[in-house]
Amino acid sequence: MIAATVPDQRPPHARLLAIDAAGQITHHPRSNFSDLLRAGDVVIANDAATLPASLLGIHERTGATIEVRLAGRRSLEPQAVRCFSAIVLGEGNYLTPTEHRPSPPELRPGDDLRLGPLHATVVCLLDHPRLVPLRFEGSSDEIWRGLVRHGRPIQYAHIPMPLTIWDTWTPIAALPAAYEPPSAAFILNWSTLDVIIRRGVYFATLTHAAGISSTGDPVLDARLPFDEPYRIPESTARLVREARERGGRVIAIGTTVVRALEHAAEINGVLRAGKGLATQRIGRETKLQIVDAIVSGTHEPGTSHHELLRAFVANGVLEDMNAELEEQRYRTHEFGDSIFVERMNSKGASVVPRNQTPSGSHPWPVLSMSYRLPHALLRRHPVDFSGSLFRANNLSARASTIRQLPDREGR
Numbered sequence: 001m002i003a004a005t006v007p008d009q010r011p012p013h014a015r016l017l018a019i020d021a022a023g024q025i026t027h028h029p030r031s032n033f034s035d036l037l038r039a040g041d042v043v044i045a046n047d048a049a050t051l052p053a054s055l056l057g058i059h060e061r062t063g064a065t066i067e068v069r070l071a072g073r074r075s076l077e078p079q080a081v082r083c084f085s086a087i088v089l090g091e092g093n094y095l096t097p098t099e100h101r102p103s104p105p106e107l108r109p110g111d112d113l114r115l116g117p118l119h120a121t122v123v124c125l126l127d128h129p130r131l132v133p134l135r136f137e138g139s140s141d142e143i144w145r146g147l148v149r150h151g152r153p154i155q156y157a158h159i160p161m162p163l164t165i166w167d168t169w170t171p172i173a174a175l176p177a178a179y180e181p182p183s184a185a186f187i188l189n190w191s192t193l194d195v196i197i198r199r200g201v202y203f204a205t206l207t208h209a210a211g212i213s214s215t216g217d218p219v220l221d222a223r224l225p226f227d228e229p230y231r232i233p234e235s236t237a238r239l240v241r242e243a244r245e246r247g248g249r250v251i252a253i254g255t256t257v258v259r260a261l262e263h264a265a266e267i268n269g270v271l272r273a274g275k276g277l278a279t280q281r282i283g284r285e286t287k288l289q290i291v292d293a294i295v296s297g298t299h300e301p302g303t304s305h306h307e308l309l310r311a312f313v314a315n316g317v318l319e320d321m322n323a324e325l326e327e328q329r330y331r332t333h334e335f336g337d338s339i340f341v342e343r344m345n346s347k348g349a350s351v352v353p354r355n356q357t358p359s360g361s362h363p364w365p366v367l368s369m370s371y372r373l374p375h376a377l378l379r380r381h382p383v384d385f386s387g388s389l390f391r392a393n394n395l396s397a398r399a400s401t402i403r404q405l406p407d408r409e410g411r
Helices: 030-036 140-150 183-187 190-198 234-246 255-264 304-311 315-327 374-378 392-403
Strands: 015-019 025-029 042-046 054-059 064-072 083-089 112-115 118-122 131-136 176-178 202-208 228-232 250-253 274-278 293-297 338-342 366-369 388-391
Touching (some): 025 030, 025 315, 042 183, 042 234, 042 255, 054 140, 064 112, 118 140, 176 202, 183 250, 183 293, 190 202, 202 234, 202 255, 228 255, 250 255, 255 274, 255 293, 255 304, 293 304, 315 338
Parallel strands (some): 042 250
Antiparallel strands (some): 015 025, 054 112, 083 131, 112 118, 118 131, 202 228, 293 338, 366 388
């Protein structure tokens, strides 16, 4: 695979490798994603907007230059922004590969970090010199203002130009909660949603605080993903239940959606709506209870994103996939190409009936959203679509309304 070096969410030449329930591999233009869906399926995406989670600053005790990359908190609530876990790196910026960045100066409990207009304190030491809990000074409004003014998206060296926050927001981005973009959703746009809904496919969202993909240290990387909070609306849980009843598939757009849905069904296999904290690691030994297929980016073997795919298909199929991705020179990382992987039963057979006709719930396909658009949120003019169900023929009108929001240049 080759690194995608241009921050283009939906390039016209993007490709999609698909693995069906029998393990057969096919290649498609990514724009034809909707052709892999069937009437009665429900597609679920993560609507978290990306935080400006990279903060350059000074370690006050030594005067050393540092970069703080926010990496987690235990709540999605906008007011709960005083305490974060964070990765602290030494001098440098995104142009240096993270694994080559120097360690920060020795951190001690009570150390002050000056991060532009923000001030944070190291709460205590954990068991790794780069990972610490931080407490920020000020009110939640002051912290949000400081993040917006001083923070940047977390970025890696494969993209040479600096990213703007707009580059990292998916078309359905809502509550700012993710530390890196839930980039599998770059496959979506309003036209795609219009097409899949008109085909009898259902669409819903959840919010999951997508975490960082690399810490620059192999020992710390082995712990990824960190614990991540999520929220599943009742409307989304209901669509999943109805899909099960009619034999439709549950298709997760991204690894974070898989993690949230499977964690919320851990107790008895029934998806529960509400808030949670995903603490599990999904891999070969995981028995999936909710998700039947995943859309994801292309990831290198050994990463947590790639290991999650072992819950869907056998090792041999993954090896074949890796070989195809290499041979066909697919692009990797967040702005790269995509894969569609359907789950096998006992790593060899389809897990759900292939009903082609939806029945028994809504007389029309629905778009279920439960969020506020981040564009509006940051301007303090919220457009609340909470709990709404939209007829397919109203989707274009909704999309037109959203397209009237200012673009990345503020026009």
